[in-house]
Amino acid sequence: MPLDAKTSKDKKTFKSVGTSPIRPDGLDKVTGRARFGADMSAPGMLVGRILRSPHAHAKIKSIDTSKAEALPGVKAVITSADLPKHKGADEDILINIMARDRALYDGHAVAAVAAIDPAVARKALKLIKIDYEVLPHVTDVDLAMLPDAPLVHPGRYDGAAENEHLASGLQEKGKAKSKRKSTNIVSRYDFGHGDVKKGFKQADVIVEHEFTTEATHQGYIEPHACLANVSSDGSGELWVCTQGHFMVRDVCAALLGMDVSRLRVTPSEIGGGFGGKTTVFIEPVALALSRKAGRPVKVVMSREEVFRASGPTASSSIKVRLGARKDGRFVAAEAVLKYQGGAFPGSPVEMGAMTAFACYDLPNVKIVGYDVVTNRPKQAAYRAPGAPMSAFAVEGCVGELAEKLGMDPIDLRKKNAAVEGTKSSYGPTFGPIGLVETLDAAKKHKNYKVKLGKNQGRGVASGFWFNFAGNTCVNINLNVDGTLALAVGTPDIGGSRASMCLMAAEELGIPYDDVRAIIADTSSLGYNDVTDGSRVTFASGLATINAARDCAAKLCERAAKIWGIPADAVKWENGAAHPAGSNAGNFPPLSIKELAAQAHSTGGPIAGHYEVNADGAGPSFATHVVDVEVDPETGYMKVLRYLVVQDAGKAVHPAYVEGQFQGGAVQGIGWVLNEEYIYGEDGRLQNPGFLDYRIPVCSDVPMIDTVIVEVPNPGHPYGVRGVGETSIVPPLAAVANAVSAAMGVRATTLPMSPPRVLAALKSKST
Amino acid sequence: MLTVRLGGSLVSRAGGRTEFQLEGRNIMEMLRHLGQICPELQPMIEKNVVSVAVDGQIYRDALLHPLDPGNEIILLPRMAGG
Numbered sequence: 001m002p003l004d005a006k007t008s009k010d011k012k013t014f015k016s017v018g019t020s021p022i023r024p025d026g027l028d029k030v031t032g033r034a035r036f037g038a039d040m041s042a043p044g045m046l047v048g049r050i051l052r053s054p055h056a057h058a059k060i061k062s063i064d065t066s067k068a069e070a071l072p073g074v075k076a077v078i079t080s081a082d083l084p085k086h087k088g089a090d091e092d093i094l095i096n097i098m099a100r101d102r103a104l105y106d107g108h109a110v111a112a113v114a115a116i117d118p119a120v121a122r123k124a125l126k127l128i129k130i131d132y133e134v135l136p137h138v139t140d141v142d143l144a145m146l147p148d149a150p151l152v153h154p155g156r157y158d159g160a161a162e163n164e165h166l167a168s169g170l171q172e173k174g175k176a177k178s179k180r181k182s183t184n185i186v187s188r189y190d191f192g193h194g195d196v197k198k199g200f201k202q203a204d205v206i207v208e209h210e211f212t213t214e215a216t217h218q219g220y221i222e223p224h225a226c227l228a229n230v231s232s233d234g235s236g237e238l239w240v241c242t243q244g245h246f247m248v249r250d251v252c253a254a255l256l257g258m259d260v261s262r263l264r265v266t267p268s269e270i271g272g273g274f275g276g277k278t279t280v281f282i283e284p285v286a287l288a289l290s291r292k293a294g295r296p297v298k299v300v301m302s303r304e305e306v307f308r309a310s311g312p313t314a315s316s317s318i319k320v321r322l323g324a325r326k327d328g329r330f331v332a333a334e335a336v337l338k339y340q341g342g343a344f345p346g347s348p349v350e351m352g353a354m355t356a357f358a359c360y361d362l363p364n365v366k367i368v369g370y371d372v373v374t375n376r377p378k379q380a381a382y383r384a385p386g387a388p389m390s391a392f393a394v395e396g397c398v399g400e401l402a403e404k405l406g407m408d409p410i411d412l413r414k415k416n417a418a419v420e421g422t423k424s425s426y427g428p429t430f431g432p433i434g435l436v437e438t439l440d441a442a443k444k445h446k447n448y449k450v451k452l453g454k455n456q457g458r459g460v461a462s463g464f465w466f467n468f469a470g471n472t473c474v475n476i477n478l479n480v481d482g483t484l485a486l487a488v489g490t491p492d493i494g495g496s497r498a499s500m501c502l503m504a505a506e507e508l509g510i511p512y513d514d515v516r517a518i519i520a521d522t523s524s525l526g527y528n529d530v531t532d533g534s535r536v537t538f539a540s541g542l543a544t545i546n547a548a549r550d551c552a553a554k555l556c557e558r559a560a561k562i563w564g565i566p567a568d569a570v571k572w573e574n575g576a577a578h579p580a581g582s583n584a585g586n587f588p589p590l591s592i593k594e595l596a597a598q599a600h601s602t603g604g605p606i607a608g609h610y611e612v613n614a615d616g617a618g619p620s621f622a623t624h625v626v627d628v629e630v631d632p633e634t635g636y637m638k639v640l641r642y643l644v645v646q647d648a649g650k651a652v653h654p655a656y657v658e659g660q661f662q663g664g665a666v667q668g669i670g671w672v673l674n675e676e677y678i679y680g681e682d683g684r685l686q687n688p689g690f691l692d693y694r695i696p697v698c699s700d701v702p703m704i705d706t707v708i709v710e711v712p713n714p715g716h717p718y719g720v721r722g723v724g725e726t727s728i729v730p731p732l733a734a735v736a737n738a739v740s741a742a743m744g745v746r747a748t749t750l751p752m753s754p755p756r757v758l759a760a761l762k763s764k765s766t
Numbered sequence: 767m768l769t770v771r772l773g774g775s776l777v778s779r780a781g782g783r784t785e786f787q788l789e790g791r792n793i794m795e796m797l798r799h800l801g802q803i804c805p806e807l808q809p810m811i812e813k814n815v816v817s818v819a820v821d822g823q824i825y826r827d828a829l830l831h832p833l834d835p836g837n838e839i840i841l842l843p844r845m846a847g848g
Contacts, residue, residue, distance in 0.1 A: 089813075189843065190777040218848075275848020350774050350843045381848035427773045427840040428819035466824060468847055533847025613827055715823070725847055 016505040017718060020655035021512050023498045025269065034269045037225030037241025038300045045227070046075055046114040048289050048299035049121040050282070051128055052309060053103030053110055056137035056375040056683025057150065060101055060110065060130060067127040068113060073120035076293035077128070079111045083288060084257050092344045094255055096378045097284055103132070104152065104343035105375050106684040107308025114289040114297045137375040137683040141340035142317050144184040144374045152343055152373040157183050186345040189353050189369035191426045199332025199364030203323025207400045211393040213732070213750045214676035215315040215340075218382050219667070219695045222271025223306045228286035229296040235262040236287055241270050243277040243491050244530025249522045255284045256291070263287075266521040267491045274493075274667070275381030278530045281310055307688035311380020312677055314339040314347040318393040320356075328407050330416045333357050333425070337369040337390055341379035347371045348379070348386030351466075354426035355729070356390035358464040359413070359435055359621065361422045375683055381532060384465045384725035388668060388732045392750065395461035395733030400746060409460040409737075410443045410623070417462075418621075434647030434711030435462060435621035441707045442623040447643045456629045456640065457741030463622050463729025467722035468533030469614035469715075473526030474543040476504060476551045476608040480600075482593030484508070484551075487520040488540050489528030494724055495656035496536045500544045502652055503718070507548035509575035510592055526611050534722025537652055538713075539614040545717050551608025558602055559590045616715020617722060622646035624665065624730040628738040632761055635754030637739060639669060643705045649713040649721030661727045662704040668731020670696040672739075676751050768796055768833055774843040776816065779806050793818050794829035796839070817842045 028034040065077045080100045085091075099108045111128050115121035136150035143149055200206060226240035236258065242248050245265040253260045270277065282299040290297040301310065316339045323332040335356050341347025353369035402409040417435045424430055439462070442448060452458060475487040486504050490496065497517035505512045529535070556570040559577030563570070569584035570577050576589035599606050627640040644661040651657040674694040678686040687693045712719025736747040739757065745764040749756060767787045777784055786804065790796030797816070801808040810816055818825045819840040825831050826844060833839060 187775045188778045189774040191773050278846070278848065351845055353774075354842070354845075381846060383848040385846070385848050427771060427842065428822045428824070429838055431822045465847070466845060468824075468826070468845070470826060530846075533845075535847070615823055615825055615828060615831075 014506060016502045016512050017650070017652050018654065019502070020653055021498065023495050024501065024516060025492065025497060029269070036222050036271050037268045040227045040239040040268065042227060042229055042296035045296040045298055046116060046293055047118050047121045048112060048114050048286050048297045049125055050109045050285060050299070050305070051111040051125045052305070053099065053106060053108040054684070055103055055132055055134050056106050056139065057135040058103045059133040059135060060099060060103060061133055062131045063111060064129040065111060068124040071120065071124050071127060073116040074113055074124045075116070075295060076114040076289050077111065077124070078285070078288050078292060082292065084255065086255065090254055093251065093280065096344060097281060102135070105377050107305065107377060109285065109309065112285050112289055114293045114295070138184070139374050139376050139679045139683055141315055141338050141372050141374065144340060144372050145338060145370070149184055151182055152184055152375060155182050157186055184373050186371040186373055189350040191353050192366035193423065194364030196332045196334050196364045196366045200321070200323045202325065202331040204326045205401060205404050206321060206323040207397045207404065208321040209393070209397060209746060209748050211318045211320070211396065211748045213316045213389045213392060215312045215376065216382070216671050216675040216677070217307060217312040217693065218272070218274035218276035219670070220272030220274060220276055223301040223303060224277070224282050224310060225300040226283050226286050227296060227298045228283070228290040230287055230291040232294060234258065236290070238263065238265045238283060238287065239268060240265060240283055241268045241277065243270065243273040243493060243532060245491065246489060246522050246527050247278070247530045248280055248283055251280050252284045252287055256287055264521055264523045267519050270491055270493050274383045275385060275532060276311055278381050278532050279311060303690065304688040307693065308685050309377055311378055313382035313385065314341045314349070314379045316352070316389040318390060320393045320397045322397040322401060324401055324405065326405070328405055328412050328415045330360055330362055332364040333360070333362050335367045335390065335394065337367070338372055339369070339386065339389070340372045340374040340376065342376040343373055344378045345371055345373060346379070348381070350386070352386030352390040355387040355464050356394050357425035359418055359462045360416045360425070361418050362425055365425045367425065383664060383667065383728040387463065387465060387729045388671065391461065391463050391729045392732035392736060395730065396736055396746065396748065399459065399737035399740065410439050413460070413462055414439045431618065432711060432714060433619060433621060434709050437709045437711055438462070438621055438623040438645040438647055441709055442625050442643060442645045445625070445643055445645070445705070445707060447627070447641050447705060448625055450627065450641065452627060455632060455742055456627060457738045459626050459734045459736065459738030459741060461624055461730035461733035461737060463726055464619060465534065465726040465729055466619050467538065467617040468535045469539040469617040470529035470535055471527050471613050472539040472543040473528055473611040474540060474547045474609070475525060476547045478551065478596050478599065478606040480596055482514065482591070482596040484515045486515055486517040486544065487525055488517060488544065489520055489525045490531045490536045490540045491519055493531055494660055495653060496540060499537050499652045499656065500540060503541050503544045504548045507545055508552055508592060509573065534620070534724040535617060538617045538716055538720050538722050541652065541720055542614050542716055543610045543612055546610040547608040550610060551606065554606050554608065555592065555595050558595055558599070558606065562590065562598070562602060563587045616713070618649055618713030618715055620647050620721045620723060620726040622726045622730055624734040626734045626738045628735065628742055630739060630742040630757060635757035637673065637752065637757060639701055639735070641702050641705065643707070644727055645707040645709060646723060646726055647709040647711050647721060648723045649716065650710055650719040651708045652718070652720060654708060657708055657723050658706045660723045661706045664725070664727025665704045665731050666696050666701055668728045669701055669735060672732050672735040672750055672752055673700065674751050674753055768835055768837065768839055770796065770800065770839045770841060772841050776807060776810065776841055779810060780804050781806065790833055792829065792833055793825065793831050796833055815844045817844050
């Protein structure tokens with residue numbers, strides 16, 4: 001098999017891939033042996049704690065740490081004055097982890113201490129005196145865009161994007177051009193093609209709505225935690241719960257002025273990430289405390305800190321227009337998206353804009369997005385960042401269009417579905433994709449045939465996610481007994497170690513149990529991008545396959561030496577080296593165990609390696625179908641049945657693929673039903689805990705039914721597509737469409753909590 | 767010559783212009799030419815905050831990826847997932 005093979009055509013039948021063995025880390029996790037972020041200790045370790053702003057926006061006039069520093073047991077106190085100054089993107093990260101002259105949101109870190117125990121650390125925090133001057137704040141995206149809104153960063157943004165917004169003709173009518181020199185609107189994003197004005201003139205039916213979604217948190221069970229240890233020679237070690245330890249190393253080294261080679265980062269097991277652990281919060285603070293104290297420092301966020309000071313997703317305000325002919329063909333689509341991503345630029349509005357209409361083949365489409373800053377914590381990625389909100393708005397309009405046209409919602413989507421060769425709404429032309437296949441499978445499923453009762457409704461929605469690849473490096477070391485040690489550099493947040501083992505086993509023709517995967521630290525492997533973008537099974541998988549092929553080639557070379565024949569006269573099949581043909585000689589096969597046992601005496605250790613900046617990650621589409629029942633007396637909504645159909649390209653470990661489908665669906669259900677960041681008039685978060693911020697529990701959801709569609713991705717040797725994110729794109733819209741059908745009124749505001757359902761029912765009756 | 771279209775915030779940074787005719791044998795050379803004829807985009811190119819879609823495939827860091835005039839080339843914001 002050629003090492004540069006990059007087409008799914010080179011592998012059509014599988015022995016290991018496509019099976020669902022027990023995960024290698026499973027036993028440790030269920031017995032409590034697995035070590036997470038907070039589980040590591042070191043001799044002489046101190047406890048790190050962070051003091052946070054109680055104000056949404058305030059000038060920090062002075063900080064007096066003298067009493068805290070004098071407290072017995074306190075070994076270090078730091079403020080922004082202890083951190084280097086930076087410009088550009090690093091400056092935003094640095095200010096987010098430790099406020100400089102202003103606190104920009106409730107929960108913003110302003111100082112930190114390292115002490116001998118938690119009690120002393122807490123007491124020290126109380127002894128830090130900060131003189132605040134409270135400033136006006138804004139937490140709502142629409143209010144932040146008003147000309148007289150309090151400015152989050154006075155003077156930083158020049159008003160150009162605001163003027164474009166006001167001049168675009170897409171905003172509310174009657175507003176004059178802004179004369180302000182500063183604004184909260186950071187950037188404007190434009191996508192689309194064709195002529196939407198002409199397109200809407202061709203439309204027989206037009207649907208138009210305004211939608212809002214609230215910020216939600218990823219809800220990972222494990223809070224952020226790390227243990228930093230900086231020695232007196234300036235070198236350091238960090239044990240951390242993260243989705244990307246190479247990123248943590250590089251960012252921390254840059255922020256703290258360390259050589260990258262002098263910081264070694266080891267990832268712990270991770271208790272959920274979903275995108276929220278793709279940046280740094282406490283890690284540079286722990287390193288700075290350790291450097292100042294000369295002792296190891298552990299920092300563990302409380303749940304309240306996770307809510308107030310890590311990175312939830314953006315809230316949004318979206319306007320959509322969609323026009324179709326009587327036959328159901330879409331002729332024009334238009335959307336304006338406004339996302340606030342907290343106190344720093346970088347809301348995922350551009351990806352919301354790019355994904356909004358990606359499911360459809362549209363002759364005329366225009367999308368404008370605005371990135372807006374507010375006095376909230378800086379948002380972080382959350383599973384398909386930006387896409388669920390825009391899909392909620394667009395798919396809501398598609399659902400209503402189906403009602404108005406009297407068409408089946410799946411048939412309407414299929415009539416307009418993007419296929420191979422479709423020019424996408426965000427620009428590029430699609431290659432082989434599987435949206436139509438998901439729609440067909442959804443329509444055939446038994447759930448779609450269930451007859452609904454009183455107060456029940458059915459919702460359908462489709463969704464798209466790009467999927468990414470990126471920098472990846474993998475090692476395979478052959479052990480003396482013929483088993484393999486597989487070292488990858490992408491933290492396992494969804495069962496990827498099992499998938500990597502399956503792919504290595506597949507390539508080398510050996511049992512799955514003979515391969516053991518670890519997540520190597522930053523000093524043991526070349527750079528790996530963060531575990532994000534649904535990239536790991538694709539990219540680390542691709543690298544694993546090629547590292548296994550490299551290993552197989554070396555095994556063949558070793559067999560050739562033993563047999564005294566040319567290396568190209570040996571082939572690797574079913575876990576053993578064989579003569580490639582009758583001309584090569586008549587030698588009995590040499591198994592991987594036999595070659596491993598002789599390795600030291602036939603040339604030394606045998607290892608496979610591969611590094612790549614991978615490309616070719618195929619996009620993924622999904623279609624969800626959900627039935628709900630609404631109680632008109634209480635507004636309580638029950639999800640009766642839920643179906644996820646998604647294109648996985650090739651499911652390496654089908655049970656984990658189903659788990660990704662189900663997990664995304666449940667998180668999306670939570671986004672619709674209850675989850676929201678609630679801010680008071682004072683700009684403070686009102687519900688920073690799982691009692692008041694309610695994520696779904698088992699009793700809230702039915703069994704999530706799944707169908708895996710496999711339209712091979714030509715960019716991967718086995719046809720793999722990423723699956724981790726697409727599954728959260730359709731649920732907001734699917735459930736909202738079902739609730740709308742059950743209520744008889746369009747749901748345009750999330751979450752659809754019982755009070756909102758009752759209000760919607762009341763609006764219908766009045 | 768390569769026909770290169772823009773998307774996202776690049777459009778407003780380029781003063782509303784959405785298409786350029788550029789030279790370059792690979793992504794690095796194409797971006798260098800773009801920065802020369804549209805200096806407003808140079809900061810974004812230097813900060814590496816653009817992705818390049820070539821025939822439907824999105825490249826984030828592959829500066830040496832070859833280009834030819836038959837390619838569909840679209841500049842997009844640099845993207846990241848969760």
